[in-house]
Amino acid sequence: MAQIKTLADLQALKKVAHEKMDTRIKGNTSGLPQIRIAMATVGIAAGAKEIFDYFLEQADAEGLNVVVTQTGVIKDGNCQPVVVELALTEGECQVFENVDKKKADEILDMLKH
């Protein structure tokens, strides 16, 4: 195991360790925007899982400070494929239906501003 001899060594290790814990640290931080993907049976069958992964990858790639998480049915009785909820602040959220990768990009764009 590499010895930590300087503050820079420590910070390098911290960066790696921080990334591994990223999901947890974001969840623990209050006030971060959230993207919630409906992952009930219908959603999964319609490909919500791929979209979920896409959101995660893109958010990571862009370095966005956002919590990507899954939830149950967002709109009651909906048979719409892939529903996504975006909450920029707590209590206030927008719902998107028929989300594909293109729409996902648009949602992520909204976070950049």
Add this chain to the structure above:
Amino acid sequence: MTKFKTHILVCGGTGCTASLSDKIAKNLKDNLADKGLENEVQVILTGCFGFCEKGPIVKIMPDNTFYTEVKPEDAKEIIEEHIVKGRKVTRLLYTDPETKEHIADSKHMGFYKKQLRIALRNCGFIDPENIEEYIANDGYEALAKCLTEYTPEQVIDIIKKSGLRGRGGAGFPTGIKWEIASKNHADQKYIVCNADEGDPGAFMDRSILEGDPNSIIEAMAIGGYAIGATKGLVYIRAEYPLAIHRLEVAIKQAREYGLLGKNIFGSTFDFDIELRYGAGAFVCGEETALIHSMEGKRGEPTFKPPFPAQSGYLEKPTNVNNVETFANIPIIILKGADWFSSIGTEKSKGTKVFALAGQINNVGLIEIPMGTTLREIIYEIGGGIKNGRKFKAVQTGGPSGGCLTEKHLDVAIDYDSLMAAGSMMGSGGMVVMDETSCMVSIAKFYLDFTVEESCGKCTPCRIGNKRLYEILDKITQGKGTMEDLDNLRNLSKVIKDTALCGLGQTSPNPVLSTIDNFWDEYVEHVQEHKCRAGVCKALMKYVIDPNVCVGCTACARNCPVNAIKGERKSAHEINQDACIKCGTCIEKCKFGAISIK
């Protein structure tokens, strides 16, 4: 590098482990593997979440879903429902006792809303057996800062300015303690962590060591640098096997990374830590007794001065701090003295961890800013008194503290206000009592503990406490006199004035504070031979109402000592001399004819 999308945190504190949380973690992992999700979801055993009442706790991140009272067999449902389908398992969510609504997000639970977690910042969040998770959360940065940017004097100055006071009970300013130790020169000095947590019902030190052992290691190194000690010793009771294990793992990992050992962070500072096991004697929490115990001698206190800072372990300058005190150090260095001193009251800065226990809905570990009122703790965080009963008293400070009553509910808690109210901070045990608690018996309980734990070295403590206990016992037997009450007061004062160490100097506090706050109850025991809480058996009388009794003989047949006599179909009677007050007759009577007088 695989990044886990979901983290499942399982409480691995002693309490939840006793309720099979390790089995829960294993089942969760097995079920994840079955679904092929082991690379997407990570299961981590953490330290204590604090909400022990509802343990074992399982928390899902990043959505903060808080599952309570989870059993190993629930693992399958959590994985299949929450992880695979994204639906929360409603039956395992916390139910708000007032609104009866399920609360999924722990941030919205009354238990957590008022808390401010500084000493417990990483407990229930990181894997205590993985130093990298500590480092990810700013770990060892404070040590790096001290060794590369500050002189020892500057470190002491920060701690002094922060206003941090010892969390072990007495509240001595930590910075001043360090300063004194730093000014005594010797070829070897020692810094000691007092993890001999002994108050009945207190488990904050254990939880910190189990949940965030690295914070203590880092803080001890900082303290060592400040006072000029190259050796650290943790005095920990052998009854804390899990805390010992996690501390050992953390020390090993810190050594591997060079965070303990020679030339830490490229400086000239060397530091290492060893563990010393205590056998669980209460008096060994007193620093001179603790040092003697570490030296392999009898765990008895000695007169101060000389203070340990002058002549302590192996007669070298030694600085002893409590676990919770240490847990505050790294974050004070990182965030600054001003940040810390902005929290709390004028003379007590920062937060305090309390172990809430007794007749309260939310038993557990809480951390609150100094200055929070008892009412907020008991009713908002603690969720009120169990079974809707009436609040009677709260005991703080363990065997050295006292009982506070309704009139103290709005006192802002800090070292000085508790002292003024006749109790003390102590290590932070908080036992809540309702109307079914007899205050004379409570005083007797604590004295029983002190008599057992007195080391016997000085006469006031050895004999005085025993006499106090005997008088209290006499009163609970209904044989006390008004003169006994005077004697209790006088003897208490003598013991406080003459005992050698902190144990004896504070042991009469439970007696004095109950006499002061519940005088009527003492007088009732003596003059009316009555115990209003129905606790003192000798003062209770089971009576059969002849107008209600139908003579079914159920009570007489079930009485274990044949104390009930009476003809069939005629009223029965209890022979008071033979009755052992076991309560069986009341249980068996279908007509409600028997009552306690």
